[in-house]
Amino acid sequence: ILAESCWHIFVLLKAYKLNCLEPNKKEIEQFYDGFKHHQQHLGVTLRHRKIARMLKAFGLKKTDAVLEVGCGIGTVSGLIIPNNKKGKFVGVDISAESIRLAQNSYKKYTHASFLVNDMGDFNTDVRFDWFVFPDVLEHIPVSNHPSIFKTLRLFSKPNAKILIHIPHPKRIAWLRTHQPEQLQIIDQELDVLNSIQMLQKEGFVLSYYQEYALHHKPYDYIFMMFRTETKDTAFKLKNVITRAWEHWLSKW
Numbered sequence: 001i002l003a004e005s006c007w008h009i010f011v012l013l014k015a016y017k018l019n020c021l022e023p024n025k026k027e028i029e030q031f032y033d034g035f036k037h038h039q040q041h042l043g044v045t046l047r048h049r050k051i052a053r054m055l056k057a058f059g060l061k062k063t064d065a066v067l068e069v070g071c072g073i074g075t076v077s078g079l080i081i082p083n084n085k086k087g088k089f090v091g092v093d094i095s096a097e098s099i100r101l102a103q104n105s106y107k108k109y110t111h112a113s114f115l116v117n118d119m120g121d122f123n124t125d126v127r128f129d130w131f132v133f134p135d136v137l138e139h140i141p142v143s144n145h146p147s148i149f150k151t152l153r154l155f156s157k158p159n160a161k162i163l164i165h166i167p168h169p170k171r172i173a174w175l176r177t178h179q180p181e182q183l184q185i186i187d188q189e190l191d192v193l194n195s196i197q198m199l200q201k202e203g204f205v206l207s208y209y210q211e212y213a214l215h216h217k218p219y220d221y222i223f224m225m226f227r228t229e230t231k232d233t234a235f236k237l238k239n240v241i242t243r244a245w246e247h248w249l250s251k252w
Helices: 002-019 025-042 046-057 077-083 096-105 142-154 169-178 192-201 240-249
Strands: 065-069 088-093 112-116 128-134 156-167 204-212 221-228
Touching (some): 046 221, 088 096, 142 204, 192 221
16 A cells, blocks of 8 residues: 555656646645655654744643644644643644544544645634644645635634744755655745735734754744734833843843
8 A cells, every 4th residue: 555655646746747737636635645654654753843842932822722734644733732732723634544544643632623624615613823834835836825814814813823834945946956856746935925925914924933954054944923913012011120130141
């Protein structure tokens, strides 16, 4: 089965890279149904842990509701779910096979659910504090991004945040030239400014941006955090002890 799936992935990739064919939804589903074997073999990596740590560092609470888009077999999900047990977790993916594995892996967590969905017709009663895109936006056609971002707004709580982790576009471009076999069925060099503007149109503003080297110098990944734009911001002065402590630390 593994050999057959790998061969199917190879044939699809060869067709798209050599003939520049546009994959349809069914072909994308088939690719990621087969891609589950790669995810299982890879397991939890430094990249996955980095994403989960970023989420916690930026304020994930036990009571928060989280939507993970492109959850795959649940690799990153498994690092998030134990940290919001009093909240809600929903993972979505285009691959039914991947979702089946995720459901089996995390069935003991009653606050977590996994759905087969590409965000084209997403609907739920849940309103979310967090939306997480763990290296998935580059695999979704850019033409679909505006509608996805609009959906996020519809299902967001007033102070919702978005965590986006993507490969640096220059890294994707390098792979396309030197190691095209490493690319997936859709792997786009995202225009980061365009993504920021699309999200801003839906009421999300960039609050943090970082280019960093996970495996390759000078950089190979980008981390972005967005927050819901608020009309009125209350500015409160830090207490005198905190300011004095920070002033003292700045000397060292």
